Amino acid sequence: MINLDFLNPVEDNNGLETEVNKEYLENLNVPTFDIPLCNNPIEFLKHQTEAAEKCRLSIVHGTTTLAFKFKHGVIVCVDSRATAGSYIASQTVKKVIEINPYLLGTMAGGAADCSYWERELGRRCRLYELRNKERISVAAASKLLCNMVYSYKGMGLSMGTMICGWDKKGPGLYYVDNDGTRLEGDLFSVGSGSTFAYGILDSGFKYDMTPEEAYDLGQRAIYHATFRDAASGGIVSCYHVKQDGWTLISRTNVKDLHYKYAEQPKAPLV
Amino acid sequence: MASGYDRALTVFSPDGHLFQVEYALEAVKKGTCAVGVRGKDVVVLGVEKKSVLKLQDPRTVRKICMLDDHICMASAGLTADARVLIDKARVECQSHRLVVEDPVFVEYITRYIAGIQQKYTQSGGVRPYGVSTLIMGFDYGKPKLFQTDPSGIFSEWKATSIGRSSKTIKEFLEKNYVEDMSKEDTIKLTIKSLLEVVQTGAKNIEIAVMTNDNVTKFMDSQEIENIVSEIEKEKEEEATKKKQPRH
Numbered sequence: 001m002i003n004l005d006f007l008n009p010v011e012d013n014n015g016l017e018t019e020v021n022k023e024y025l026e027n028l029n030v031p032t033f034d035i036p037l038c039n040n041p042i043e044f045l046k047h048q049t050e051a052a053e054k055c056r057l058s059i060v061h062g063t064t065t066l067a068f069k070f071k072h073g074v075i076v077c078v079d080s081r082a083t084a085g086s087y088i089a090s091q092t093v094k095k096v097i098e099i100n101p102y103l104l105g106t107m108a109g110g111a112a113d114c115s116y117w118e119r120e121l122g123r124r125c126r127l128y129e130l131r132n133k134e135r136i137s138v139a140a141a142s143k144l145l146c147n148m149v150y151s152y153k154g155m156g157l158s159m160g161t162m163i164c165g166w167d168k169k170g171p172g173l174y175y176v177d178n179d180g181t182r183l184e185g186d187l188f189s190v191g192s193g194s195t196f197a198y199g200i201l202d203s204g205f206k207y208d209m210t211p212e213e214a215y216d217l218g219q220r221a222i223y224h225a226t227f228r229d230a231a232s233g234g235i236v237s238c239y240h241v242k243q244d245g246w247t248l249i250s251r252t253n254v255k256d257l258h259y260k261y262a263e264q265p266k267a268p269l270v
Numbered sequence: 271m272a273s274g275y276d277r278a279l280t281v282f283s284p285d286g287h288l289f290q291v292e293y294a295l296e297a298v299k300k301g302t303c304a305v306g307v308r309g310k311d312v313v314v315l316g317v318e319k320k321s322v323l324k325l326q327d328p329r330t331v332r333k334i335c336m337l338d339d340h341i342c343m344a345s346a347g348l349t350a351d352a353r354v355l356i357d358k359a360r361v362e363c364q365s366h367r368l369v370v371e372d373p374v375f376v377e378y379i380t381r382y383i384a385g386i387q388q389k390y391t392q393s394g395g396v397r398p399y400g401v402s403t404l405i406m407g408f409d410y411g412k413p414k415l416f417q418t419d420p421s422g423i424f425s426e427w428k429a430t431s432i433g434r435s436s437k438t439i440k441e442f443l444e445k446n447y448v449e450d451m452s453k454e455d456t457i458k459l460t461i462k463s464l465l466e467v468v469q470t471g472a473k474n475i476e477i478a479v480m481t482n483d484n485v486t487k488f489m490d491s492q493e494i495e496n497i498v499s500e501i502e503k504e505k506e507e508e509a510t511k512k513k514q515p516r517h
Contacts, residue, residue: 132378140370147369 138172388422
């Protein structure tokens with residue numbers, strides 16, 4: 001495991017540092033998992049992970065999640081379907097993880113990976129708050145998550161998440177994924193249905209929308225993705241992150257949205 | 271692995287003292303003194319410069335150092351120990367910027383330095399750091415001044431001093447400190463308090479002034495001379511006033 005946790009470096013100046021740090025590491029740093037006891041575990045695991053052509057454990061990000069920043073904060077919308085191949089395992093999965101009252105994380109990819117690492121992130125954020133008497137910034141939170149998973153790069157983690165929140169610098173939105181990619185942006189959609197969602201989002205997005213227009217845009221984008229993508233469906237959850245924290249706006253079944261939009265006249269193209 | 275030392279050097283005495291830590295504090299008391307004063311929107315650090323020997327290059331004997339663009343520190347005690355702490359602190363400041371994408375708070379870096387000093391009082395085969403430090407900086411435009419010592423204690427101060435005759439200076443500061451001083455008054459108070467101890471005058475005083483815009487200015491000796499002569503003039507006027515018979 002490559003320890004990229006800069007806040008808690010292991011200095012090997014003398015025996016003192018390693019003995020103290022071992023204990024420290026156990027309690028505070030990146031959780032450690034058993035990895036193959038060989039020189040190059042990543043090389044060894046290559047045929048099992050996503051990188052291989054005929055890899056045995058292929059976890060596709062079968063979902064649609066989206067988040068975008070606008071004048072009044074950040075909107076986060078997700079679907080709720082979990083698939084295992086072509087079997088729909090569940091229609092009621094919670095894909096938004098409430099890290100703390102002002103930070104949200106979305107889940108795409110392996111459900112276990114996402115929920116575990118985001119809960120771990122929640123723990124680290126809370127420790128930061130206690131130590132520094134101040135809320136953690138969205139940039140720092142996303143960086144913590146990114147560094148945590150980078151230690152396991154190439155070992156088969158599957159996670160594509162968006163960290164959304166509001167801090168001193170205003171609304172914050174970061175995309176973090178299992179190869180350690182971390183991108184700041186104003187609009188993201190992650191998952192197998194993301195292409196469909198991008199189509200709706202990009203055509204309907206205006207920075208100074210009203211909150212109601214923004215909720216509608218997010219829901220519509222998820223609905224269209226669930227319509228065409230087999231791996232997305234179920235219930236659309238919509239959250240709004242404001243200055244004083246996030247609120248759940250609505251949870252609507254896509255079936256109801258389908259009939260609602262069918263009644264409405266289609267928007268003119270020109 | 272038996273490569274590390276396992277016998278602690280800093281152990282409790284029967285009446286609850288950590289003598290090594292107390293001896294470290296003694297070492298600090300022998301060091302040249304340093305004063306820090308916090309004003310309304312300025313922080314000033316003043317140190318007593320040891321007289322430079324004839325063949326020594328004065329530029330290499332800097333006692334006030336920058337830890338980051340907005341944090342400055344002075345130390346009293348073993349200079350070599352201070353050098354190690356300063357280096358660790360500088361690395362930590364940059365690490366923090368890398369991970370959290372924000373510059374450190376003064377309290378954070380003070381807590382870090384104090385944490386290192388404490389670690390060395392509770393480990394095998396090492397002795398405590400023989401340094402006390404004064405750390406100054408700005409957090410969101412508010413001036414901050416912190417002090418750490420070899421035991422690992424740290425606290426925030428409005429004005430304090432460390433090193434030689436720190437007690438005398440602290441008493442002087444307590445008598446003369448006023449809240450929300452202007453930049454000139456803060457600098458004057460720092461120099462005045464140092465003059466209590468430094469007999470030889472302006473050429474053995476070094477002053478660093480940090481203002482709201484995170485700019486640290488090291489005052490040059492001519493400016494310090496001017497302020498010292500101002501202070502001496504004021505003292506004379508006070509003295510003559512006292513001598514005059516009262517009406």
